[in-house]
Amino acid sequence: MDIDAVNALPYEEFVNIFGNVVEKCPIVAAAVWSRRPFESLTAVEAAISDFIDALPESGKEGILRCHPDLAGRDLQSGTLTRESREEQAGAGMDALSSPEASRIARLNDDYKERFGFPFVICARMNDKASILLQLSERCQNERAVERARGIEEVKKICRLRLQGLVLTDATNK
Incomplete structure (x- = not known):
């Protein structure tokens, strides 16, 4: 799918599709969905990376x-x-x-x-x-x-x- 299709996904579908880009952590996809619209694949990746980086050390270990x-x-x-x-x-x-x-x-x-x-x-x-x-x-x-x-x-x-x-x-x- 292209970035426009990604941006058009409803919450549940977005989490279903992207819920395992970080292994068994659909909460990551759930958290970044609200950051739409994404300009590019790089922007999706950056949103996920920013979310992970903002976690406390215990969250990163999780x-x-x-x-x-x-x-x-x-x-x-x-x-x-x-x-x-x-x-x-x-x-x-x-x-x-x-x-x-x-x-x-x-x-x-x-x-x-x-x-x-x-x-x-x-x-x-x-x-x-x-x-x-x-x-x-x-x-x-x-x-x-x-x-x-x-x-x-x-x-x-x-x-x-x-x-x-x-x-x-x-x-x-």
Whole structure:
């Protein structure tokens, strides 16, 4: 759909369509709906980013907690959102060897124990080797650094999901 169609969406339909651009956080879409009309896809993305940035640290951690573990229980049981399933599969998270699966499960557990929220990375911009490397490296970060890094990854995921929903045109800045 184009930006005019986005701007014409009633509240319920807007939230239904954009409710998972931030994983399992339809409240984000609900909050930015009132900022219409948007000039461009970039303006929609900026409104979402501004909303997230204005959240207290506990709210940002709440957004991070909505994300599933990479190659975790939700992938194995088929309960991931469609978007997450496609993103994880694209990065090879659904085709891990047994040693890779064990390693990522251990690292996911260590990460959550250290930070209190799951490891978030834009799977569409990475492959399984880089994901495993970053998960291992990021476990060493301080909590505030990792919270900020996770939110930046959420924004990357959001940008790509928005691009899949809204047509861009040459006039978008």
